[in-house]
Amino acid sequence: MQKALADLLACNQLEExxxxxxxxxxxxxxxxxxxxxxxxxxxxSAAGRTVPQEFTLHSMHAYFLRMGDPDRQVVYEVEAIRDGRSFMTRRVVAQQYGRAIFSAMLSYxxxxxxxxHARTMPDVPPPEALISDDQRLKKYFPNRTGLWPIEFRKVNPPDLDNLQPSEAVSYNWFRATDNVGEDLATHQQLLAYASDNPILITALNPHGVSFLNPDMATISLDHALWFYKPFRVDDWLLYETHSDVAANGRAWCRGRIYNRxxxxxxxxxxxxxxxxxxx
Structure with missing residues (x-):
């Protein structure tokens, strides 16, 4: 298994x-x-350890409160808010240095x-017809070692050397770089991991600004996910993202994720x- 993916999976096996x-x-x-x-x-991962196996995560609403220190462990505290026959609710607070850096409500x-019923998948080229973001961005990160645990392939990638304003829409195929087994909770964790990557930078499209610009800061404030059908994150998924508004230093974006x-x-x-x- 690719090292970055193996490390990510190992990190998600939290210590109780x-x-x-x-x-x-x-x-x-x-x-x-x-x-x-x-x-x-x-x-x-933390919340899932506290619910019976027959319950599956269907939604998550989260707030990013402070930047996390990558050199320090994160403590996750789970609170059982409700245990019903059809639904269960959990609250998770992540802490470092005695302060909350993240909070979320999860429903199972x-x-x-x-x-x-569902909105029809957009008609875009298949992932086999596209190059990976790692290949596309190699010229900008020549000293980068190792790959991401998730491979992304952007449809109609912009010319980052000559950016022009464009519609606030983006299409990205993505998948884990190797097989991750049959556990649906693991696939949901990796989709959550991937879902934070291309969504917000869609809001830069109308302004002709690159996320590579050292003066550009994009910081997640909140994030929500809804799950409707089982899926495999180690097979290609299409992430369609739109940014409907930007104002007051903030932007709101939405995404739909389709299987093959x-x-x-x-x-x-x-x-x-x-x-x-x-x-």
Missing amino acids: IDINLYTGRAAHNSGGRIYGGQVLAQAL QVEEDGFE KGELVAAATQEGLLRLKNR
Whole structure:
């Protein structure tokens, strides 16, 4: 298994230090702070340890409160808010240095039958016709060692050397870099990890600004996920993202995630800070 993916999976196997209390560490240093998707994934891991196997995560609503220190363990405290016959609710607070850096509410449901409909998957080129972001960005990061545990392939990638304003829409295929087994909770954790990556930078498109700009700061404030169908994150998934508004230094973005069969398996929203220094 690719080392970065193996390390990520190992980091999501949190250590239980007391009842409903767990610790985890960052899989890698993301520019001096813990990557938000890592905390999302570990919060899922912590909460999932406290619910029966027949309950599956269907939604998560999270707030990023402070930047996490990648060189220090994160303590995850899980509180059982509600245990019902069809739904269970958990609250997770992640802490470092005695202060909350992240909080989330997670809801779990037993499987049941009901009405079904979904928005049609957009018509885009398949991932086999595209190059990976690692290949595309290699010229900008020539000394980068190791790969991400998730491979992304962007549809219609912009010319980062000559950016022009464009529609606030983005399409990205992604998958884990190796097989991760059959456990649905693991696939949900890795989707949560991946979902924090391309969504907010979609808001930069109308402004012709690159996320590579050293004066550009994009910081996640909150993040929500909904799961509708089982899926495999080690098979290609399409992440369609839109940014509907940016104002007051913030942007709101939404995403839909489809499997190769065109089924809408998950959805996401995120609000974040967009700050361009020296403007």
